[in-house]
Amino acid sequence: MEPTDHPCSSAPPRTDVNTFIQEKHIPNAVCLAVAPVSHSGRSTILPEFEYLQTLVPESRWGEIKLTLPSPSWYHLRYGPGKAYLPGVYTDDDAYFADIAKAYQKELEMLYAAGVRNVQVDDPNLACESCV
Numbered sequence: 001m002e003p004t005d006h007p008c009s010s011a012p013p014r015t016d017v018n019t020f021i022q023e024k025h026i027p028n029a030v031c032l033a034v035a036p037v038s039h040s041g042r043s044t045i046l047p048e049f050e051y052l053q054t055l056v057p058e059s060r061w062g063e064i065k066l067t068l069p070s071p072s073w074y075h076l077r078y079g080p081g082k083a084y085l086p087g088v089y090t091d092d093d094a095y096f097a098d099i100a101k102a103y104q105k106e107l108e109m110l111y112a113a114g115v116r117n118v119q120v121d122d123p124n125l126a127c128e129s130c131v
Contacts (some may be wrong), residue, residue: 043106071099074111
């Protein structure tokens with residue numbers, strides 16, 4: 001990554017996932033598609049909503065907000081073609097098509113359970129040039 005005049009250019013260079021693999025060092029949780037992405041049919045977010053329902057009066061359940069990571073988080077973090085192992089996807093379009101299906105399933109499940117307020121958290125949008 002070459003330095004730029006962008007205000008975020010002082011951030012340290014992004015290490016891509018291939019470096020983690022080569023160095024056998026993972027500084028934090030790295031999520032890499034090793035097979036095509038699909039929804040398991042079980043929400044990992046729904047238990048949070050159910051727990052919050054025990055703390056909030058039923059009349060306010062519609063105000064409970066859940067946060068989901070952005071669908072583009074790993075793609076932007078690692079770079080085009082780096083969020084999945086070689087051979088898993090032919091290109092990023094195929095990867096994002098499966099990501100979209102998984103998100104649709106998750107959102108359908110959350111809606112069916114009564115969730116009406118979901119925030120998609122995308123810290124990359126705050127500084128696109130930093131990723």
